[in-house]
Amino acid sequence: MDEIYIEEFKKGTVLFQQGDSPTACYFVLKGCVRQYSIDVEGREVTSNFYTEEQAIAVFDHKPDKISNYTFICVEDSVMVVGDLNTEKDMYNKHPQLESMTRKMIEADFAKIQEEFAAFIAASPEERFRLLQLKRPTLIDRVPQHQLASYLGMTPESLSRIKKRINQLNS
Amino acid sequence: MDEIYIEEFKKGTVLFQQGDSPTACYFVLKGCVRQYSIDVEGREVTSNFYTEEQAIAVFDHKPDKISNYTFICVEDSVMVVGDLNTEKDMYNKHPQLESMTRKMIEADFAKIQEEFAAFIAASPEERFRLLQLKRPTLIDRVPQHQLASYLGMTPESLSRIKKRINQLNS
């Protein structure tokens, strides 16, 4: 199948831009990709970080196929790349593939819904603690101001929260 | 097709409980259903309200099929009910159906992702204002303490925010 291949990306590479129609989907083998958008006030809002064994953007098919998000590598990364143009053909050729992707999306949907619920109920500090539990390595892999945005707080608050927690643990 | 039918539910009816395996999926024709879960600290966290023309729980298929949420009618409601046990048969009989549900889920996934991003970036007051714009009628349809939980704030804060905003508008 030449529609699926493995590709390396340098840190800083943009997979696709807010406003573009994505032409491919990705699966992270190594590295880290940040998903963000620019909101109405011009602020950058980071909505996710994709790391090893996570799929990107398969589910970002809006009706008009235009993405609200930019995806950018925050580390040198290696990804499986799947061409979206041949997606329909693939489904026709392999009906089980559609069933498989549906199940993947359902699982991811359940996961984002759970994260959302946890996020709603938590204070900024609790959100940081949750991240420490769920994705401990992420905290040291990405720029702190982007992490702050991902956690829905200011960089200053994140800095203070980390300090507060470290003092308790020492 | 006797696997799909229309049913009326009285206010207070529980569609299924946290911990249960859902046996049906629903589409709201009239009324309002609240989705919530009890978190580790025993607090009730409302994660959604489903109203007219919204589908429920089609996407809540976790691998083990057990729901983390309770769904309860907050109004007398009329819904289309689809039996989940026959789901697989239906897909086999009508392959296009799988394609259709996949697209629906993708659309809903994109929507929840967007809501999540908006929520992250917003303060409690901004979240209330967003709700006023996006779902203005919901505010007067549901109990305020549940709405507060849905917006990630205390009932007291919601009350004050509403007061604050009404004073500006008068």
Place this chain on the structure above:
DNA sequence: GTATGATCTTGACTTAAGTCAATGCGCGTT
């Protein structure tokens, strides 16, 4: 290796939301 700019931290201060407690209101029940 140094310089430059970005990012992270820290400090002082403001503000909005949380907490706790009391009161008021609405609603359903009897």
Place this chain on the structure above:
DNA sequence: AACGCGCATTGACTTAAGTCAAGATCATAC
């Protein structure tokens, strides 16, 4: 109609996060 209960509002106070501004630190390019 009156009672009782749950819910909503209000008040006083605390606290955590936001804001603004100044340094410190880090990284990247030259």
